[in-house]
Each structure stands twice: as C-alpha cells, then as structure tokens.
Amino acid sequence: MANMVRRHTTSARLWRGGLYTLLIVAALVYLLPLVVMLLTSLKPLDDIRAGGLLSLPSTISFEAWSKAWSSACTGMRCNGMSGYFLNSIAIVVPAVAISSFVGALNGYVLTKWRFRGANLCFALLLFGCFVPFQVVLMPMARTLGWLGLASSTGGLVLVHVVYGIAFTTLFFRNYYVSIPDEMIAAAKLDGAGFWRIFWRILLPVSGPIITVTVIWQFTQIWNDFLFGVSFAGFDSQPVTVALNNMVNTSTGVKEYNVDMAAAMIAALPTLVVYVLAGKYFVRGLTAGSVKG
Amino acid sequence: MSALEIRNVDKTFGIEKVLKDISLAIDSGEFLILVGPSGCGKSTLMNAIAGLEPVTAGEILIGGDDVTWRTPAERDIAMVFQSYALYPSMTVRQNISFGLEMRKMPKAQREEAVSRVAELLQITPLLDRKPSQLSGGQRQRVAMGRALAREPQIYLFDEPLSNLDAKLRVEMRTEIKKLHQRLGTTIVYVTHDQIEAMTLADRIAVMRDGEILQLGTPDEVYNDPVDMFVAGFMGSPSMNFIPVTLVKRDAEYILRVLDEQDVSGTPLELPWPAAREVPALHEHVGERLVLGLRPEHFVEDEARMETVYDGTEIEVIATVVEPTGADTLLQARLAGHEVTVRLAPKTHVVAEDRVALRADLSRAVLFDGKTQRRLA
Numbered sequence A: 001m002a003n004m005v006r007r008h009t010t011s012a013r014l015w016r017g018g019l020y021t022l023l024i025v026a027a028l029v030y031l032l033p034l035v036v037m038l039l040t041s042l043k044p045l046d047d048i049r050a051g052g053l054l055s056l057p058s059t060i061s062f063e064a065w066s067k068a069w070s071s072a073c074t075g076m077r078c079n080g081m082s083g084y085f086l087n088s089i090a091i092v093v094p095a096v097a098i099s100s101f102v103g104a105l106n107g108y109v110l111t112k113w114r115f116r117g118a119n120l121c122f123a124l125l126l127f128g129c130f131v132p133f134q135v136v137l138m139p140m141a142r143t144l145g146w147l148g149l150a151s152s153t154g155g156l157v158l159v160h161v162v163y164g165i166a167f168t169t170l171f172f173r174n175y176y177v178s179i180p181d182e183m184i185a186a187a188k189l190d191g192a193g194f195w196r197i198f199w200r201i202l203l204p205v206s207g208p209i210i211t212v213t214v215i216w217q218f219t220q221i222w223n224d225f226l227f228g229v230s231f232a233g234f235d236s237q238p239v240t241v242a243l244n245n246m247v248n249t250s251t252g253v254k255e256y257n258v259d260m261a262a263a264m265i266a267a268l269p270t271l272v273v274y275v276l277a278g279k280y281f282v283r284g285l286t287a288g289s290v291k292g
Numbered sequence B: 001m002s003a004l005e006i007r008n009v010d011k012t013f014g015i016e017k018v019l020k021d022i023s024l025a026i027d028s029g030e031f032l033i034l035v036g037p038s039g040c041g042k043s044t045l046m047n048a049i050a051g052l053e054p055v056t057a058g059e060i061l062i063g064g065d066d067v068t069w070r071t072p073a074e075r076d077i078a079m080v081f082q083s084y085a086l087y088p089s090m091t092v093r094q095n096i097s098f099g100l101e102m103r104k105m106p107k108a109q110r111e112e113a114v115s116r117v118a119e120l121l122q123i124t125p126l127l128d129r130k131p132s133q134l135s136g137g138q139r140q141r142v143a144m145g146r147a148l149a150r151e152p153q154i155y156l157f158d159e160p161l162s163n164l165d166a167k168l169r170v171e172m173r174t175e176i177k178k179l180h181q182r183l184g185t186t187i188v189y190v191t192h193d194q195i196e197a198m199t200l201a202d203r204i205a206v207m208r209d210g211e212i213l214q215l216g217t218p219d220e221v222y223n224d225p226v227d228m229f230v231a232g233f234m235g236s237p238s239m240n241f242i243p244v245t246l247v248k249r250d251a252e253y254i255l256r257v258l259d260e261q262d263v264s265g266t267p268l269e270l271p272w273p274a275a276r277e278v279p280a281l282h283e284h285v286g287e288r289l290v291l292g293l294r295p296e297h298f299v300e301d302e303a304r305m306e307t308v309y310d311g312t313e314i315e316v317i318a319t320v321v322e323p324t325g326a327d328t329l330l331q332a333r334l335a336g337h338e339v340t341v342r343l344a345p346k347t348h349v350v351a352e353d354r355v356a357l358r359a360d361l362s363r364a365v366l367f368d369g370k371t372q373r374r375l376a
Helices: A010-042 A045-049 A063-070 A082-112 A118-130 A133-147 A153-176 A181-189 A194-205 A207-223 A226-231 A239-248 A256-285 B042-050 B092-102 B107-120 B136-150 B166-183 B194-200 B218-223 B228-233 B279-284 B301-307
Strands: B004-013 B016-026 B031-035 B057-062 B077-080 B154-158 B187-191 B203-208 B211-216 B240-249 B252-257 B268-271 B288-293 B298-300 B312-323 B328-334 B337-343 B354-359 B365-368
Touching: A010 A063, A010 A256, A045 A256, A063 A082, A063 A256, A082 A118, A082 A153, A082 A194, A082 A207, A082 A239, A082 A256, A118 A153, A133 A153, A133 A226, A153 A207, A153 A226, A181 A194, A181 B077, A207 A239, A207 A256, A226 A239, A239 A256, B004 B042, B016 B042, B016 B057, B016 B211, B031 B042, B031 B194, B042 B077, B042 B154, B042 B187, B077 B136, B092 B107, B092 B136, B107 B136, B136 B166, B166 B194, B187 B194, B194 B218, B203 B218, B203 B228, B211 B218, B211 B228, B228 B240, B228 B288, B228 B365, B240 B279, B240 B337, B252 B288, B268 B312, B298 B337, B301 B354, B312 B337
Parallel strands: B031 B187, B031 B203, B077 B154, B154 B187
Antiparallel strands: B004 B016, B004 B057, B203 B211, B240 B252, B240 B288, B252 B268, B288 B365, B298 B354, B312 B328, B312 B354, B328 B337
16 A cells, blocks of 8 residues: 555645544544453452543452453352353364364355256355344254253254354355366366365365354354353353353452453454454455455 | 267257267377367367266267266366366376376376376476466466376367467467377367367367368368358468359359449459369359358469469459568458458558459369358
8 A cells, every 4th residue: 555646735634634543543442342341350359449441450460360260150150261161162163163064065066066956055045144043043942952952062063053054155155166167077087076076176275265164153153142042051051151141140249350351251262263364364255356 | 999989969958959969980099179169069069078068868989888978087088178277286296196096096106107297298397386386388288297197098178278378379289289199199179279270180070059060181171161161260361252153154164253333344254163063063053152262272463473373363452461471461352352362472562452363263162152051
C-alpha cells in the first residue's frame, strides 16, 4: 500500500487524518473489553472494589487465574475449570478430526467422482449450514437417547460432527472444484484408485483448506454453548458451560477477578489457534482463486 | 492384429450424439492424429480410448483385447494432457515413478526407468524439482516422461502443445516426431492445429460433428480431400473455393467462373484438364460447382519459365500483399472472387496491380456445390 501516489492537497490530508483517527478509536473500543478482562483478572479483589475499570492493578497477582483453573466453584463442585477444559478438548479434537475428514471425502466425491444427483446432494448438504441450532435440539436429544449416547462425550462429538459436515463439505468441495480433473484422470491412468488418489494426490495439496476447516471447526465447537448445555452429562460438560455455571454461582462473595480469569481461560485456545494459523486462514479462503 | 481398433463407437450425452458410429484401426508403431474444430468429438473419442468416459455403444480393442469395459488403469495406456496434469506435491522424479509404483514395480527398476526417460528427454537436472519450479516446456517434457516411463501399448496425446508459445511449440513438435521415430511407439494424438497434424501424422482422421470425414495419410488428406470441409480445414492459408458452372463444349469440360458484379461481360472460362475427367461429371453439366485451388496452385506468369510450369492463364487484381519472408501471400480478386495466392518472395506486385497468373488446374479439385462432396 505504501507504493501509491496520494493527493497532497490540504483537504485530502485532513480527510486522511480523520479517517485514521476514526480507525484507531474504533480499534481501541474493540479492544477495550479484552483489556478490562485482562486487567481485572490480574487485580486483587480490593482493587476491584475501589472501582475504576481501567485502573492498573496495585500488585499483579495470578491468584485469580490459579483459582479459576483449579478451585473455583461451578455449581456444587469446587474444582475450577481444569476438568471442563479437558472435557472440551476431549470433545473438540475428535469432532474436528472426524468432521474435517468426512468433509474432505465428501468434497472429493462431489467434485472428482461425480454421480447422478451430485449437485442436488450438495445443495441439500448446504442446507445444513442454515439450520439453526435450536431446531435440532429436540430431535437430536431423542436420537442420542436411542443411540445410548445421551449425556456423554461421544454424543456431543456426534452432534458436532453431524452439524459440522455441512460446512466442511462446502469448504472442501469449493477447493477441489478448482483442482483440474485432468490431474485425477492422469492418476487413474497411472493406476491409482479411489483412496490412493485421495491420499497421494489430493490431500497433499489440501494444506490451505485443511487449515481453514480446522480453524473454523475448532472455533465453532470450542465456543459452542447450546449443544454443550443441552446434551452434556454432569461429567462431560464443556468449558463454556462451566464458565456460565461459575459466573452464575450465587453463594459467597462475587469474585470478578476469578470470573474474568475463567473467561480468559475459556477463550484462550481459539485465540491461540487463530494467532498461530490465522495467516493460513486468510490464504486458504482465497486459495481457490489463485493458480496452484 | 491392430494395436488399437475402434468398432462402431457411439457416444451420447443426453440427446446429443457426440460420436456417431466411429470405426478405425491403427497398427503398432503408427502415429494417428485426430484433428477437427472444437466440439467435433475428438477429445471425447480420446477419453473413450483412455477409458475416462464410457461409450454408449460399440467396442474398443487394444492389442486385440476388448477393453470397452475396463478401467483406465487396466488398459495399458498412458496419456499426456494439455494442462500436463503433473502432481504438484511431488518432485519430477516422483511424478515419473508414480505410475510405476502403482503397478508395483520394484524400487530399483523404477529408478532405472526414471533415469532412462530423464536422459531421453534431457530433464535429469530437474528430477528433484517440483512442477511449480518448472517452465512450460519443462513441464511438457515431464508429462511426456511420465507417459514414456510406463512403456504402455498406446500413448495418447491430448493437445499437448497448445499451452506452449509458438516457438517452443515448433521445437517440441520436432522432438515428439524424433521420439516417435526413435522408439516406434503407437500414438494417438488430438489437436485442432492442422499444421501439427500434417507434420506429425502417419495418418490423419479429420473429424466434424462426431464423425470421421476422412482417414488417410497427410498427403491424401491434403491433396485428395473428400469434401469441402476437409479441403478447407487442412492447409494454411486455406484452399480457395471459387463458384463455377460446368459447361460441356465439344468433348471438353469448361468451368465458367461466375462473376456476380459483372454479369454482362464475357465470363472467365477455365478448361478442366482431360486427364482429370471422371464419368460423374457428365451428370453435373449446367450445375453450379465449386472449384478448389490451393494458394500454391498459382504462379506468376513471368516466373513460370523458371519453374517449368504450365497452367491456365488468368488475371487477378491484387488487393493486399502480405510478405511473410519465405514467400509472399497475395489477396486478390479473380473475376470478383476473393482468392489467396502464394507467390515467390521477390515479387514486385503491389496493391491494385493487375497480375497475370497461371493456375495449375491439374492439381485442382472440384466439389458439388450442394452436397459439398468431392466430384473430381
């Protein structure tokens, strides 16, 4: 962007100055909640009672973080977030892996092994992207009951996989559409079959779209609250549900610093994933339009 | 036994017939080119041979075996694609050996095959590069290497040169011909470029609308076309088509060139050579026919002594002179009809000149104006 000729009149400069000011203010407003959360989580309770959301802590203390992690009360239990954090991981990892894999396979079949009705099939799958969560709660609860998966980690994984396939299929289909069919034809002539072509030819060039899908699915499933609160058992509640329970626990003193630390803990994994892989996310979203 | 035989193959997409009763056979070591305008079915026919698309009816035999319902992998063929279709995640070496690996060839033999074709195509220094690090011409070579490594019964080339720039295309064309002469491979080659077809083929199949119009040697297709389409498609600049009326005077056939602009004047009359008479002409006396003369069937009257050239005298009016270096193309009006004439490069003709030419009617062809079929 630096490589550009700009107008050098006074009014143009003023406009540009105004524009930057607006952008900076907007960015600050956007960042404010995070700053408040972080500051609050590091303050002792006395500082918080003294008021001043943005005041700096008198002493920096990680006590609230350690309490939130291991001993804060969520409802009846007082073991902190750690157990629920692990529950979330136990749900997210298999759900992301399975839904991404099935999505890749669907995308592969829908573009490279086309069958009669493939387009209709894809259109119906796409429909799944637009079904609101609330609609499926009751039928899903019954289904999980029949399958004997009610109130279990496995049940939640299944729900997220089913719900995620629509999105993952969309991502992979649109990516694979841009991969020339001649490449697949060449592999067929070389003697490779359905799975060989998938593993050896297609997956190795799917890096960008795998990244996009994994980030998307990870964020969706980690941040899910509704399915978690509806279908999880007492021992399989994800971190989002635990956070809600902790903040709503009404016994004793309201410890804002612990609440904030717990919220940070719950939000951290998606932040980390985005920071680590974010640039691939943007690249992957536009990958279809760039020649490979 | 033919290396490849196609028997009465039909292919329909919905209600559209893309291939109509195609039959042909080629011998081992033969170079067959399928040529035609886009949409003529040549690529569909190639995909049918490869097994990438099923045929609606008919049989395909490779080396005497009916392979109509075999998968591409089971057909013992290799194909070079227009887009090269290299595997982007693999090195050149892996690209070439992938097909061998799929066929469970032991590693030592695979490496031997890779170095053999790499040497043949002079791509040994590129073996550890990825396709994205190669130029168009190099990718083309790798794609050919991938096919050659397998040593299949038949090689299929689907417009392999059309993504290259003009200079490289000519170079690779020569290279493909050299390879064919050296290895004696059986090749089916699809192109829409009639020059590629003429220069490479042992035999050419000219296709249009899902049919083979003519199957013959380049010489036959060029000099002995079966109809106006083949005559017009092969050769650049294309054959001149001049509408004429067939007249019989005494024992001689005369072609009267119709001049729409100048109906009152004496029409130009060209005698049809007696040596080229065929009995069928008798039925067409008085009808409108089309005379086909290639640009090189003319020569400047004053140059004819040098070429020991005899022919019928005609006069044209030059409209555009296009020197190409090797020769000069002249766009001219012959009795009101636009024609292209190929002249010697040192001609002094300029636009608007009246030019005395000789037309070699002994090499001309005559078509029925209505059916467009060849008469003589």
